[in-house]
Amino acid sequence: MIRILLADDEHLIRGALAALLALEDDIAVVAEAGSGDEALAMARAHRPDVAVLDLRMPGPDGVAVAAELRETVPECTAMIVTSHAGAGALRQALAAGVRGFVPKTVSARQLAEIIRTVREGGRYVDSELAADAIAAGASPLNARETELLSLAADGAPVAEIATRAALSPGTVRNYLSAAATKLGAENRHVAARVARERGWL
Amino acid sequence: MIRILLADDEHLIRGALAALLALEDDIAVVAEAGSGDEALAMARAHRPDVAVLDLRMPGPDGVAVAAELRETVPECTAMIVTSHAGAGALRQALAAGVRGFVPKTVSARQLAEIIRTVREGGRYVDSELAADAIAAGASPLNARETELLSLAADGAPVAEIATRAALSPGTVRNYLSAAATKLGAENRHVAARVARERGWL
DNA sequence: GAGGCCGCATGACATCTGTCATGCGGGCCC
DNA sequence: GGGCCCGCATGACAGATGTCATGCGGCCTC
Numbered sequence: 509m510i511r512i513l514l515a516d517d518e519h520l521i522r523g524a525l526a527a528l529l530a531l532e533d534d535i536a537v538v539a540e541a542g543s544g545d546e547a548l549a550m551a552r553a554h555r556p557d558v559a560v561l562d563l564r565m566p567g568p569d570g571v572a573v574a575a576e577l578r579e580t581v582p583e584c585t586a587m588i589v590t591s592h593a594g595a596g597a598l599r600q601a602l603a604a605g606v607r608g609f610v611p612k613t614v615s616a617r618q619l620a621e622i623i624r625t626v627r628e629g630g631r632y633v634d635s636e637l638a639a640d641a642i643a644a645g646a647s648p649l650n651a652r653e654t655e656l657l658s659l660a661a662d663g664a665p666v667a668e669i670a671t672r673a674a675l676s677p678g679t680v681r682n683y684l685s686a687a688a689t690k691l692g693a694e695n696r697h698v699a700a701r702v703a704r705e706r707g708w709l
Numbered sequence: 710m711i712r713i714l715l716a717d718d719e720h721l722i723r724g725a726l727a728a729l730l731a732l733e734d735d736i737a738v739v740a741e742a743g744s745g746d747e748a749l750a751m752a753r754a755h756r757p758d759v760a761v762l763d764l765r766m767p768g769p770d771g772v773a774v775a776a777e778l779r780e781t782v783p784e785c786t787a788m789i790v791t792s793h794a795g796a797g798a799l800r801q802a803l804a805a806g807v808r809g810f811v812p813k814t815v816s817a818r819q820l821a822e823i824i825r826t827v828r829e830g831g832r833y834v835d836s837e838l839a840a841d842a843i844a845a846g847a848s849p850l851n852a853r854e855t856e857l858l859s860l861a862a863d864g865a866p867v868a869e870i871a872t873r874a875a876l877s878p879g880t881v882r883n884y885l886s887a888a889a890t891k892l893g894a895e896n897r898h899v900a901a902r903v904a905r906e907r908g909w910l
Numbered sequence: 911g912a913g914g915c916c917g918c919a920t921g922a923c924a925t926c927t928g929t930c931a932t933g934c935g936g937g938c939c940c
Numbered sequence: 941g942g943g944c945c946c947g948c949a950t951g952a953c954a955g956a957t958g959t960c961a962t963g964c965g966g967c968c969t970c
Contacts, residue, residue: 517814518792518812518813518814519813519814519815519816520722520725520726520729520813520814520815520816520817520820521721521722521725521813523725523729523816523817524721524722524724524725524726524728524729524817525721525725527725528721528724528725564792564793591719591765591792591793592765592792611719612719612720612721612722613718613719613720613721614720614721615720615721615724616721616724616725619721650917652917652918662899662902663894663896663898663899663901663902664899665895665896665956665957666956666957667956675918675919676918676919676920677956677957678918678919678920678921679917679918679919679920681957681958681959682918682919682958682959682960683918684957684958685957685958685959685960688958689959694866695864695866695926695957695958696957696958697864697898698863698864698865700864701863701864851947853947853948866926866927867926867927868926876948876949877949877950877951878926878927879949879950879951879952880948880949880950882926882927882928882929883928883929883930883948883949883950884948885927885928886927886928886929886930889928890928890929896927896928896956897927897928
């Protein structure tokens, strides 16, 4: 019997998922949570085999919860179920040790099958998202460029970025210029947008 | 008997919703759709009483479908069910003639009740979202400022905005400057972000 | 130690952007 | 019509930004 923790802030969906998974003979939902913090508490209390986490939740998001779980409840395998995600989220999730990444377009039957796969040590990634991630490829940005571009992502002026990164404004401009060139963007704002879309931030 | 069209690209959720709503005696799901285009086709074919639309779908989104339905199937009342929406989406939805706007955090029982309310000519808006929308208040931006700010929203340089709006670059700068000042933003990029968050674009 | 590479910094310069003062024309009231 | 206000547009100017060439110092390899 696979013991499941279900975390999703949408009652409607969480309830439906619980009901549908309960139909499977070898799966038991032992805990439910409506936020990231609740999910962590539940996981510590019930120590489930698999945590099915929504990506977007109040408090820590699914990826953050997965990362935390790897530390505190290592025997629990994390997987993400999400509504509308891009290659970026997938990349971050895999880096956090998530073993499954599925959009909510799958059927309940498929989800159950994926839970079994993950429980047995396998991995599952939605093929469409995987294709996106592969198409986007590895980031052409180096560490500094990535750091500065993410600081620039909310539209802050260069002076503020320089202060926050403890660098000279000129240096910041250089790195941002290099990043924009690599991404084929005409300025740092579109560069930040592009990088975000591709999961490079 | 209230005849329902259910449109949501997430199989998992659409299936669950259909099952849960079928438990209600006075509600019948007569059609399902997985995209905006499909929703329109289904609505024309089945002419349901109420269309329950997901906000984010492939093709036309929920609001666009609602607007189109008002033209082509006027007897069909539209309502939006969404995962994570802000005041902006709510504002646009109401402008498109949507009669109900609910987050997916509601229970199935509540949803059924809201469908009945809407069917009888009432309206329903999630109170949390309504509070957000009221707190954001009316947009301080005039028509021109709004138009130019939305053109600026993707980080395009002023020259391109000017071309697309058929205005001189100087004029564009003035309007964007005015908009940024009104929003307390330090440049047009953060101004665009703020305006988007508040539903003013 | 010489040479070369790399990360960071600086300065010069062109261009872009934000701010301000001003100009033009239509609608409105008297 | 004359005077006025208001929305829209334009241009000038300063400061911010993007681009390029260059310099400095640490690190590696030979």
